[in-house]
Amino acid sequence: MLEGGEARPHAPPKVLASAANGVIELIQRKGGCAEAIFASASIRMSDVGCPTNELNLHQYCTLFEQAARQTGNDNFGLEFGAQFQPKELGPLGYAAISSPTLGAALRNVEAYFPAHQGQSTFSFIPEGDIVWLSYQITDPRIADRRQDAELSLGMFCNIFRQALGKNWAPLEVRFEHSKPDGASDHSRYFNAPVQFGRRTNAFAFRRDVLGSKMPEPDPYLFAIIEALLRSRRDFAGDPQDIVSILRNQVKMHLGERTPSMTDISVILGMSSATLQRQLKEIGVTYNDILRSAREELALHYMKNSDMPLTDVALNLGYSELSAFSRAFRNWTGMSPHRFRRIGAFSK
Known part of the structure; x- marks a missing residue:
C-alpha cells in the first residue's frame, strides 16, 4: 500500500505557531506560570507571537502536556480546542473560512495541512452517508500527544460550527489514547458520545452537510492565502x-x-x-x-x-x-x- 507522510529522522516535524494562539492567556487563567511551562517545553514565549513562526512539533505537544500537569487541569487541551476559532489557526484557518462551502473548506484544509503541520495525517473515511474526519501525528518519536489530539479535534469541530452554527455536534468522537479521569467532560464539550483507545483520533459527521455554505466566503482572500500555503507546502518538499x-x-x-x-x-x-x-x-x-x-x-x-x-x-x-x-x-x-x-x- 502506498503510504504518505513517512517520518524523516533528519527533519523534525514543525507546526505553525498559530496553533498555539491564546495558550499563554489560558495558562494564566488556569493559574499556571506560563514562563515555567514554556521553559519546560524548550519554547520561547516570543516564538508564539508571530503566527507564521515554526515550532518543533514535539516541543509543541510537550507544551500542552506540561500545561495540563502544571495547571492541574487534565483537560487543558480539550478546553483550549473548544474555544479556538478557525481564523486563529492562521493561514490554514483563513483558507477554510474564506471557502464557499464546508466541503470546499475541508478539502482546502486537507490539501494544505502539510503546510501547517508536518508528519501528521488529516483525512476522511466515508461509511455510506457518514464520513469520519481522522487526525493523527505519525512521527513515532512523539509519544505524549493526548492534549494535542483533544485540542485538534476541537479546532476541527469549530470549522463545522462556522458553517452549521455553534450548536452543531459530531455524531461520535474517538481518541487513540486511553480513557482519562474526568472523561465525562469530553462528551460535554463535544456534545457527542466519546470513545477512547481507538486506532486514531476522529469524529463522524453526515455527508450531506458538506454542501452547507460558509458564512463569509472571500475568493480574493483565499487566493492570497492559497499562494502562501502552496509555497509552504511545496517548500516542505515531501x-x-x-x-x-x-x-x-x-x-x-x-x-x-x-x-x-x-x-x-x-x-x-x-x-x-x-x-x-x-x-x-x-x-x-x-x-x-x-x-x-x-x-x-x-x-x-x-x-x-x-x-x-x-x-x-x-x-x-x-x-x-x-x-x-x-x-x-x-x-x-x-x-x-x-x-x-x-x-x-x-x-
Missing part, C-alpha cells in the same frame, strides 16, 4: 503529500461510480494534465492510488462484520461482488469470506 491527498479524495468519492483522474483534478482545482505530470514526477499512476484507496477502505469496512460483502463492494465502486473478491484476494492472499471468518483484521 512528494508523498500529493499521494495522501489524492488517496483521501478518491476514498471520499468512491461509491456507485469510480472517480476518474479528471473528476479528482476538478475537485482539487487543477487540470488533469497538471495532475498527471505531478504523478509522473514521483513515479506513481492514478491507478496505483485508486488501488491503494480501495485496499485501505476495504480493510476498514471488513472490520464491520455486519456489513454485507455486496455493500462493501458497492462502496468501493465495484459493480459486482466477484470483481471485489478478485481484487481482495490480490491484496491479502485470501477471499473476503475467509478473511472475515478468521478475523485477520485483528492481527
Whole structure:
C-alpha cells in the first residue's frame, strides 16, 4: 500500500505557531506560570507571537502536556480546542473560512495541512452517508500527544460550527489514547458520545452537510492565502503529500461510480494534465492510488462484520461482488469470506 507522510529522522516535524494562539492567556487563567511551562517545553514565549513562526512539533505537544500537569487541569487541551476559532489557526484557518462551502473548506484544509503541520495525517473515511474526519501525528518519536489530539479535534469541530452554527455536534468522537479521569467532560464539550483507545483520533459527521455554505466566503482572500500555503507546502518538499491527498479524495468519492483522474483534478482545482505530470514526477499512476484507496477502505469496512460483502463492494465502486473478491484476494492472499471468518483484521 502506498503510504504518505513517512517520518524523516533528519527533519523534525514543525507546526505553525498559530496553533498555539491564546495558550499563554489560558495558562494564566488556569493559574499556571506560563514562563515555567514554556521553559519546560524548550519554547520561547516570543516564538508564539508571530503566527507564521515554526515550532518543533514535539516541543509543541510537550507544551500542552506540561500545561495540563502544571495547571492541574487534565483537560487543558480539550478546553483550549473548544474555544479556538478557525481564523486563529492562521493561514490554514483563513483558507477554510474564506471557502464557499464546508466541503470546499475541508478539502482546502486537507490539501494544505502539510503546510501547517508536518508528519501528521488529516483525512476522511466515508461509511455510506457518514464520513469520519481522522487526525493523527505519525512521527513515532512523539509519544505524549493526548492534549494535542483533544485540542485538534476541537479546532476541527469549530470549522463545522462556522458553517452549521455553534450548536452543531459530531455524531461520535474517538481518541487513540486511553480513557482519562474526568472523561465525562469530553462528551460535554463535544456534545457527542466519546470513545477512547481507538486506532486514531476522529469524529463522524453526515455527508450531506458538506454542501452547507460558509458564512463569509472571500475568493480574493483565499487566493492570497492559497499562494502562501502552496509555497509552504511545496517548500516542505515531501512528494508523498500529493499521494495522501489524492488517496483521501478518491476514498471520499468512491461509491456507485469510480472517480476518474479528471473528476479528482476538478475537485482539487487543477487540470488533469497538471495532475498527471505531478504523478509522473514521483513515479506513481492514478491507478496505483485508486488501488491503494480501495485496499485501505476495504480493510476498514471488513472490520464491520455486519456489513454485507455486496455493500462493501458497492462502496468501493465495484459493480459486482466477484470483481471485489478478485481484487481482495490480490491484496491479502485470501477471499473476503475467509478473511472475515478468521478475523485477520485483528492481527
